[in-house]
Amino acid sequence: MPWSDVLGHSEPIRRLKASAAAGRLGQAYAFLGPSGIGKRHCALAFAQALLCEQSDDHDLDACGVCSACQQVTARQHPDLLLVDLPPGKAEHPVSAFIGDKDERRRAGLCYEIALHPLLGRRKVALIDEAESLNEESANALLKTLEEPPAGAILILVVSGQERLLPTIRSRCQLLTFQPLPAPVLIELLRRNQESQAAEDLDSIATLAEGSLETARQLLEPELRRQRQSLYEQLSQPRFDSLQLAEFARGLVETASSARAGQRSHAGWVIRFCIEFYRQALLSLSRGTAPPGDFSQVTRFVQALTDRARNSAAAEGPLIDRTVDLLERCLLADRQIDANIAPAVCLESLFDDLGKTLRLPLV
Numbered sequence: 001m002p003w004s005d006v007l008g009h010s011e012p013i014r015r016l017k018a019s020a021a022a023g024r025l026g027q028a029y030a031f032l033g034p035s036g037i038g039k040r041h042c043a044l045a046f047a048q049a050l051l052c053e054q055s056d057d058h059d060l061d062a063c064g065v066c067s068a069c070q071q072v073t074a075r076q077h078p079d080l081l082l083v084d085l086p087p088g089k090a091e092h093p094v095s096a097f098i099g100d101k102d103e104r105r106r107a108g109l110c111y112e113i114a115l116h117p118l119l120g121r122r123k124v125a126l127i128d129e130a131e132s133l134n135e136e137s138a139n140a141l142l143k144t145l146e147e148p149p150a151g152a153i154l155i156l157v158v159s160g161q162e163r164l165l166p167t168i169r170s171r172c173q174l175l176t177f178q179p180l181p182a183p184v185l186i187e188l189l190r191r192n193q194e195s196q197a198a199e200d201l202d203s204i205a206t207l208a209e210g211s212l213e214t215a216r217q218l219l220e221p222e223l224r225r226q227r228q229s230l231y232e233q234l235s236q237p238r239f240d241s242l243q244l245a246e247f248a249r250g251l252v253e254t255a256s257s258a259r260a261g262q263r264s265h266a267g268w269v270i271r272f273c274i275e276f277y278r279q280a281l282l283s284l285s286r287g288t289a290p291p292g293d294f295s296q297v298t299r300f301v302q303a304l305t306d307r308a309r310n311s312a313a314a315e316g317p318l319i320d321r322t323v324d325l326l327e328r329c330l331l332a333d334r335q336i337d338a339n340i341a342p343a344v345c346l347e348s349l350f351d352d353l354g355k356t357l358r359l360p361l362v
């Protein structure tokens with residue numbers, strides 16, 4: 001994946017190329033930014049440029065076709081060391097860095113990176129989800145970061161940078177990656193032919209907040225169906241808190257029996273609610289209809305407007321009421337992040353939304 005395969009992230013790429021052109025490539029980099037925006041993809045493009053047979057460290061531009069480039073694309077280059085979080089694990093085991101008990105200091109990244117390169121001009125190491133280094137694995141890696149072997153380059157891919165240990169952070173050059181702008185996200189989804197339904201790509205891109213990973217999840221048919229049925233419930237003029245809490249609990253419980261899965265699914269339910277009321281607010285304040293796949297928002301706005309007309313209320317209270325609903329959802333979003341039980345969080349959310357909706361419009 002030469003740089004031309006990377007969409008977005010022009011600023012960190014420009015900085016890398018500028019330091020290469022000036023002969024000032026560092027030996028340890030931390031690619032920081034939200035998850036799912038393409039940091040790892042960029043790190044692989046960087047690794048490819050560092051190992052390409054046709055490129056040098058001055059122009060840092062992989063040809064994409066030489067055998068080294070192909071081996072990097074296939075993740076099979078012998079001088080590219082990849083450390084991924086083992087499936088289902090929350091932390092990097094120390095054995096990934098210094099070998100397991102039987103092979104202490106005779107295997108693992110810290111050992112292999114000190115060996116002579118087999119094909120290329122250097123060893124390159126890529127450590128994904130480096131925010132999940134525990135103290136023991138971080139300490140093992142620290143020694144290599146303090147005195148990296150000549151020519152070797154380490155790239156740490158970090159989401160949730162506040163969790164990266166300061167000792168590690170201080171030894172890396174930091175490159176910040178921003179969420180992908182919606183047009184770039186849409187282009188990536190189109191390029192990968194991941195969406196047949198082009199009409200709702202705009203709203204998916206908005207909901208995904210710059211993360212390709214999130215956009216892909218949102219395109220999963222089951223989640224799309226659930227989002228639509230939640231909107232259907234929210235648009236009912238006779239908002240039934242109990243029924244909605246029951247419905248949301250069902251969504252969350254069928255999504256996963258594991259607690260972490262339930263939390264993340266409850267997060268989705270809350271984010272969908274936020275998006276619903278945000279669209280309603282835009283529609284009310286601009287007086288325009290929301291985009292194509294928010295027809296339920298139109299129904300909600302209409303029902304609210306009819307109620308206001310019957311009680312002779314002006315437009316202001318409608319907007320204020322919608323802001324209250326939106327703010328309640330934002331509170332739930334903070335609560336779910338703060339580890340409140342998903343069921344409790346959703347139940348009190350829908351209870352409060354119902355109460356807010358039943359207040360008279362004046």
Ligand SMILES: [Zn+2]
Pocket residue numbers: 052053054055062063064065066067068069
């Ligand atoms: Zn090449």
